[in-house]
Structure formats: structure tokens, C-alpha cells
Amino acid sequence: MNHDMTEMRKSYEKYTLSEEDAGLDPILFFQKWFSQAKEEKAEEPNAMVLSTVSQEGQPSSRVVLLKEIAQGEFVFYTNYDSRKGKEMAHNPKVALTFFWHHQERQIRIEGTVKKVSKETSLLYFDKRPRVSQLGALASHQSRVVPDRLYLETILAKLEKDLDGRPVPMPEAWGGYSVNPSLIEFWQGRRGRLHDRLEFLKTNEGWKRQRLSP
Template sequence: MELTKEYIQNLRQDYRSAGLAEGDVDKDPIIQFGKWFKEALEAQLFEPNVMTLATADQYGKPSARIMLLKGFDENGFVFYTNYESRKGKMLTVNPQAALVFFWPELERQVRIEGVITKVEEETSTAYFHSRPKGSQIGAIASTQSHVIPDKASLEDRVAELTEEFKDREVPRPLHWGGYLVEPTYIEFWQGGSSRLHDRIVYEKTDRVWVINRLAP
């Protein structure tokens, strides 16, 4: 296979599995997200909580990476990370973010935009201690997004910490915890034939969600 410009330009998929009408969605986008997320779970998709997290620095320069959703409720969407990582530093100076979920087997996408706040320390600590001990140690050992001399130095640090905490609880490091994305914009996208996709968008105005249809 030769990856020519023409070959890549002709990559396309016609979506035909379902449609999405204004009458099909709940008036509350969090409830609607929960419905779609449950259907993704029931379809046994691989890691349906995988999402793209996009951030930007103080100059508006964007950055994106894959993350895992770790919870959602009427307040918003939660993920956990190192506060001193690149994304953590961006969120400190520009506390806004966007999330994207893509479930290709269901021909669905959800886009979320909102304001970032840290979750309460008690919540971060509780989740930290629910993780496997190896993941807890990894959170301490890794200076995420910072340059390290080699992988061996990281593995050595993990070994040291594994020995140090083999018989006791691993404390949550203060540089690690959760963020809450409080949504102001949520869009539900259902693939349609001939690129006539369905896009239903919720935008928060004066604490009220307004629902509209967007052209594909």
C-alpha cells in the first residue's frame, strides 16, 4: 500500500446506523450523555471512557492528549492527572478545556467545552487510594512531562518506592489530583449518510440549557 495524497483523500466512511432528532434527546445534556455512555458500555466498546482533552496556554497555543474520564454528574466531568504536568500548567494559567469522545462503532461523537476547577482534596485522595498500588507509586515516581535522563532512572525510582511502601499505605502526592470540567457547551453528533450528520448542541445561557440543531 502506497500512502499517496490521493489515497488518503479518498478515505471515507458512509454512516447509516441511526439518526438523532431534537425529540430524541433529553432536555438535560448530562442525562443525555449518561444515556449514550451507558449504551457505549452495553455495546462493550473498548474503553468507552477514553477521551481527548484539549487545553491551551496563556497565549492560546493548543495542546491535546488522550485521557480517561473517571466520573460525571450534574456538576460536570472528572479526570485525574499530575498538576505539574504540561496540561496542569496550562490549566493553571488558562482554566478552560474541551473534551471529545468518539465511539466509531456507534457512529457517535460528543464534544464538551467548559471551565476547569480542581476537585476537593478528599475526593482526589479517595480516588487515589482506590487505584492499584502500582499506579499510586507511579504517580509519585513520575515527574510527568519533565525531561528525565533515561527510562532506567524512572524504573529505579519505582523500585525504591515499591520497597519503601511495601507494608504501608502510599500517601497521595500533593501534585496529583482531579479536575472538574464544568460544561457550558455540549454537542451530540450522530453520523449520517452522505455526510448529512445530525448535530444537536446544548449551550448554557443564564444557567439554562438551550438546545439547537447545527448544520453538518
């Protein structure tokens, strides 16, 4: 079926974005927008696209979940041996993207990533639902498997073997924190004349500037 995508468009008219709105601290402003997205029942407002780059220069992107903002850094958890884990080990420069369509807003973040401490990872792992803990233990993320039954068989065996006992955190699982060097706030506007405010981190602090849409 041939879908005519040229006719798919939406007029963005809900909000505006001014320098006065944003202030001078992009972390505080991110938290303000995030709180508003939660209040307006945005679907998984902490879902963000993480982009990494391979040794061959090939970018790849996937959705992960923001779990914390700690000391101005954006924290998420995943498998260290996954494709993204290997790419981040080679090149710590990453990008994050949030898109909240109900609010007609996008946030782009560029920065460098590092692993959080094992203690921090363990504190979060212990809070996860048991089924998620078992799933992390069962999966060697990004590796080829023969079929779905293979994974379900491993999970069933773990459920049996660990019945009544805590699930140990996998050695190759844990958190990362992204230290931002650039944060851009995008507010959709009528006629595609969108508002874009960019914050660049300098030695003196954050520099704010408006970009043309």
C-alpha cells in the same frame, strides 16, 4: 510508503439523532449514550481528549479518562505540575471530546475547569491499583528524563521502600472537574449529512439547537 488517504472513507448508517431522542438535559443524554457505548463494548468509552491552551496561545490535546460525572461536571485526575496542569492554572477554559466509532458518535464539550477537593482526590487515589499509585508517585509528569531505566529505577526503589505500607498520594496529583457551557452531540449519517445537536448553557438553563453538518 505513500498511503492514499483520499480513498479512506466510511459510510455512517447505524443510528439517527432527533430532538426527541436528546430531550432537554444534555447531562442525562450523555449518560444515555455512555451507557449504550458500554453495553456495546466500546473500547474505553470513558477515554476523552482534553484540550488546553498555553500562555502563548498554543493549543495542545491529549487523552485522559473520565472518572465521574458529579453534579453535572466531568471529573478526571492527573498531575497538577504537568503541562496540562500548568496550562489549566493559567487558562481554565478547556474542551473535551469523546469519539465512539462503533456507535458512529462524537461528543464535544466546552467549559471551565477547577480542582476538586483534596478529600475527593484522596478517595479516588485510594481506590486505584497499587501499581498506578506507585506510578503517580514515581513520575514528575511532563519533565524530561534521561531514559526509561531512570523511571524504572525510581519505581523499584519506591516498591521496596513502601513494601507493606500504603502509598501516599503525591502532593501534585489530584482531580479536576469541568463545568460545561456547551455540549454538542454528533451522530454520523449517510452521505455525510450528519446529525448535530448543540446545547448551550444560559441563565435559564440549557438551550438546544440543531446545527448544519
